[in-house]
Amino acid sequence: xxxxxxxxxxxxxxxxxxxxxxxxxxxxxxxxxEEDAAMESMGSGSLTIGIRNVDYDTFDPHASxxxxxxxVFRNIFDRLIYLDxxxxxxxxxxxxxxxxDDATEWTLTLRDDVTFHDGSxxxxxxxxxxxxRMKDPATESKQAGPLLGxxxxxxxxxxxxxxxxxxxPYALFPFALSSPFMGIVSQQAVEEHGDNxxxxxxxxxxxxxxxxxxxxxxxxxxxxxxxxxxSIFHEGPAHLESVVFRFILEEEARLSAxxxxxxLIIDEVPPAAVDRVQGNPDTSxxxxxxxxxxxxxxxxxxxxxxxxxxxxQAFMHAIDREEIDQIxxxxxxxxxxxxxxxxxxxxxxxFENMFPYDPERSVELLEEMGYTEINxxxxxxxxxxxxxxxxxxxPGYVAELPAEVIQAQLKRVGIEFLVNVMTGxxxxxxxxxxxxxxxxxxxxTYSPDPGLFLDRMYHSSTLxxxxxxxxxxxxxxxxxxxxxxxxxxxERAEIYAEVQRIINENALGAGIYANVSIFGVSxxxxxxxxxxxxxxxxxxxxxxx
Amino acid sequence: xxxxxxxFRQILGTxxxxxxxxxSSVFLAVLIVCAxxxxxxxxxxxxxxxxxxxxxxxxxxxxxxxxxxxxxVLSRVVWGARISLRVGLISSGIxxxxxxxxxxxxxxxxxxxxxxxxxxxxxxLAFPGVLLAIVIVAILGASLExxxxxxxxxxxxxxxxxxxxxxxxxxQLDFVDAARLIGSSNGRxxxxxxxxxxxxxxxxxxxxxxxxxxxxxxxxxFIGLGAQPPTPEWGAMVSRGRYNLREAMWLSTFPxxxxxxVVVAINILGDGLRDALDPRMxxx
Numbered sequence: 001x002x003x004x005x006x007x008x009x010x011x012x013x014x015x016x017x018x019x020x021x022x023x024x025x026x027x028x029x030x031x032x033x034e035e036d037a038a039m040e041s042m043g044s045g046s047l048t049i050g051i052r053n054v055d056y057d058t059f060d061p062h063a064s065x066x067x068x069x070x071x072v073f074r075n076i077f078d079r080l081i082y083l084d085x086x087x088x089x090x091x092x093x094x095x096x097x098x099x100x101d102d103a104t105e106w107t108l109t110l111r112d113d114v115t116f117h118d119g120s121x122x123x124x125x126x127x128x129x130x131x132x133r134m135k136d137p138a139t140e141s142k143q144a145g146p147l148l149g150x151x152x153x154x155x156x157x158x159x160x161x162x163x164x165x166x167x168x169p170y171a172l173f174p175f176a177l178s179s180p181f182m183g184i185v186s187q188q189a190v191e192e193h194g195d196n197x198x199x200x201x202x203x204x205x206x207x208x209x210x211x212x213x214x215x216x217x218x219x220x221x222x223x224x225x226x227x228x229x230x231s232i233f234h235e236g237p238a239h240l241e242s243v244v245f246r247f248i249l250e251e252e253a254r255l256s257a258x259x260x261x262x263x264l265i266i267d268e269v270p271p272a273a274v275d276r277v278q279g280n281p282d283t284s285x286x287x288x289x290x291x292x293x294x295x296x297x298x299x300x301x302x303x304x305x306x307x308x309x310x311x312x313q314a315f316m317h318a319i320d321r322e323e324i325d326q327i328x329x330x331x332x333x334x335x336x337x338x339x340x341x342x343x344x345x346x347x348x349x350x351f352e353n354m355f356p357y358d359p360e361r362s363v364e365l366l367e368e369m370g371y372t373e374i375n376x377x378x379x380x381x382x383x384x385x386x387x388x389x390x391x392x393x394x395p396g397y398v399a400e401l402p403a404e405v406i407q408a409q410l411k412r413v414g415i416e417f418l419v420n421v422m423t424g425x426x427x428x429x430x431x432x433x434x435x436x437x438x439x440x441x442x443x444x445t446y447s448p449d450p451g452l453f454l455d456r457m458y459h460s461s462t463l464x465x466x467x468x469x470x471x472x473x474x475x476x477x478x479x480x481x482x483x484x485x486x487x488x489x490x491e492r493a494e495i496y497a498e499v500q501r502i503i504n505e506n507a508l509g510a511g512i513y514a515n516v517s518i519f520g521v522s523x524x525x526x527x528x529x530x531x532x533x534x535x536x537x538x539x540x541x542x543x544x545x
Numbered sequence: 546x547x548x549x550x551x552x553f554r555q556i557l558g559t560x561x562x563x564x565x566x567x568x569s570s571v572f573l574a575v576l577i578v579c580a581x582x583x584x585x586x587x588x589x590x591x592x593x594x595x596x597x598x599x600x601x602x603x604x605x606x607x608x609x610x611x612x613x614x615x616x617x618v619l620s621r622v623v624w625g626a627r628i629s630l631r632v633g634l635i636s637s638g639i640x641x642x643x644x645x646x647x648x649x650x651x652x653x654x655x656x657x658x659x660x661x662x663x664x665x666x667x668x669x670l671a672f673p674g675v676l677l678a679i680v681i682v683a684i685l686g687a688s689l690e691x692x693x694x695x696x697x698x699x700x701x702x703x704x705x706x707x708x709x710x711x712x713x714x715x716x717q718l719d720f721v722d723a724a725r726l727i728g729s730s731n732g733r734x735x736x737x738x739x740x741x742x743x744x745x746x747x748x749x750x751x752x753x754x755x756x757x758x759x760x761x762x763x764x765x766x767f768i769g770l771g772a773q774p775p776t777p778e779w780g781a782m783v784s785r786g787r788y789n790l791r792e793a794m795w796l797s798t799f800p801x802x803x804x805x806x807v808v809v810a811i812n813i814l815g816d817g818l819r820d821a822l823d824p825r826m827x828x829x
Contacts, residue, residue: 251788252788252791272600272613272788272789272792276791323596327594327596327614395769397788400785401613401614401788403774404594404614404775405594407774407775408592408593408594408614409594411592418773419773419774421773421774
């Protein structure tokens with residue numbers, strides 16, 4: 001026994017030395033084996049994409065909440081409507097869509113030549129089944145269900161015509177249909193596999209699902225029959241024979257895989273490595289801003305001390321965004337000055353910097369709240385209790401590092417900011433709960449039109465699910481709903497200016513930065529681009545020498 | 546047999562004649578002084594970020610360089626010594642005390658008591674130490690305190706077994722029978738006659754356990770289950786450094802070296818102690 005104990009630390013030591021040696025070993029000369037693998041993948045027209053977030057939930061589009069899951073399933077499931085580069089509607093599985101005068105009824109006309117991967121045909125009945133499934137409580141839909149708004153049901157007129165009804169007007173319905181989470185699944189496959197549908201994901205998209213090793217990789221192969229792609233893409237089936245999504249959490253491992261040619265595309269190149277990838281003749285950086293709700297610190301307004309608006313204001317006055325940019329983002333990710341990012345539709349710059357960096361004002365507010373004593377660690381106290389905030393964040397450089405900088409900035413005014421790194425799912429569940437004991441959490445969400453995500457984040461009906469601030473009132477509710485009901489752009493601009501005023505004025509959150517899709521792409525890859533959601537689009541990709 | 550106290554100088558003499566052990570002792574002593582005097586010794590505030598000094602390589606101003614938020618790595622390593630040594634001592638203390646109690650109970654009483662305790666230890670031993678610690682931290686929540694408890698608990702079986710074995714052997718010796726015959730209580734026999742005679746291997750084991758505990762805690766912090774930011778814990782620093790490993794290898798190297806040196810030094814000291822405490826026990 002003694003002998004064993006003696007040896008244990010040595011084994012660990014050896015392990016760490018080997019590990020560190022492995023990590024720092026120069027990777028410029030790729031081992032022969034990897035070179036071979038790369039050659040082979042080119043010959044067969046196979047693309048491997050490295051994705052950071054191993055913590056995706058499910059590839060069932062109707063149940064999923066995660067963008068990185070959508071990166072995968074958007075290739076398996078077609079949508080009824082697509083967006084072109086300027087966010088205009090383009091026909092997908094639906095060739096026409098028409099609203100009744102009050103926009104409570106929509107008539108969709110479908111293509112008649114579409115077959116799913118299991119051979120079943122796309123009909124109006126199948127689309128009705130899809131909508132009903134998204135709204136079925138058993139689906140526990142995080143995105144698709146809410147995107148359907150006040151959906152009450154749909155009626156099959158004939159095989160290619162469907163009438164969809166809403167309780168309240170829904171002018172934004174076609175936009176909602178363009179979301180990857182609204183992908184159309186095969187009714188036959190869902191009925192056959194039931195709860196095991198995720199083992200047999202069946203859509204009508206350009207790629208078929210082959211296999212998944214959870215948290216590790218997903219393999220897709222080309223759908224050779226595909227010839228109903230939207231006009232924004234080339235005609236006929238995809239160029240690539242197969243696509244492998246590999247989930248690699250470690251930044252350095254992802255970067256090395258790109259540099260050795262083992263993987264041809266990676267997501268989330270860390271800001272510090274952008275120059276390195278750009279400077280390599282074999283790789284380049286492609287980016288697209290994710291407009292929408294900025295990545296920011298959202299406050300739980302029901303749990304002390306962030307239930308006090310002065311606390312939230314003091315927090316915001318203590319944040320120096322320029323310093324965060326200088327340390328972490330280095331200009332690669334744009335700074336966000338309010339809860340929305342610049343570039344999103346109806347963005348109103350007049351709400352920028354409502355609470356500018358002003359530590360003195362911050363201290364004033366804290367003292368007004370009664371936090372006047374300061375303990376040995378430099379934190380403020382009231383009645384013997386330390387002013388401490390529990391912050392939840394998902395792992396990763398662009399989440400942890402800004403949190404640490406903010407932590408140091410808040411310490412300057414005497415606020416203790418406890419950074420707790422957890423899985424994305426744990427963070428979302430913990431923050432959403434009505435009796436959450438998190439004070440703050442980091443999130444952003446992206447869409448070229450703010451209507452849907454603002455409704456999801458700030459409407460009273462999403463309390464307990466997506467309304468993280470847990471702050472809602474009738475005025476805001478009415479505005480959010482009116483914004484979805486009307487198609488009048490001028491009226492919507494007014495509505496969303498008012499919404500921006502309310503959410504920023506009440507200090508529901510501090511926008512920190514605009515997220516950007518930053519992909520590292522090998523020079524062998526042709527035709528890679530982003531859609532208006534800043535998701536990677538691989539249908540047009542081909543691989544060259 | 547009761548010669549330990551009398552020969553303390555002798556033991557120390559033997560220990561210091563072992564040059565490696567002497568060097569390790571000096572190193573550890575210096576480290577302890579640094580840890581205790583961290584506020585004085587550390588050149589900078591280990592938590593203060595500085596946007597103008599992000600990722601500076603080691604140089605005259607910052608001997609170990611600065612990290613990705615501009616914090617001085619040397620200061621963080623020095624403050625980290627405080628944390629790591631505390632973690633090592635406390636969790637080793639937890640395992641030693643719990644192991645002594647359980648081992649003495651099972652070794653002295655035998656029978657059902659021994660059966661229950663040893664089977665429970667077998668159950669714990671069925672899991673690798675680090676895995677067991679991960680499970681415990683997952684249950685208790687990620688924090689440095691819980692890491693100490695977790696690492697401490699995961700090492701209890703090793704102590705229990707060695708104490709049990711030694712106590713069992715002592716229990717059958719004549720002087721224990723003699724004590725029993727003159728009417729000593731069980732408590733007195735255990736504390737006055739058995740315990741002093743089994744202490745040597747326990748001291749050695751708990752010294753070595755300090756090293757294992759530092760390593761275990763660093764491993765847990767590395768995977769995000771231990772110290773939370775901005776705590777300058779060595780394992781957490783190694784972990785954070787990997788984001789910039791290619792551009793700034795000093796971030797992981799220095800805390801990594803600190804872990805390695807402390808673990809090696811404690812192991813050498815432990816080996817030396819073992820030789821000094823019991824010259825017959827040449828296990829190697």
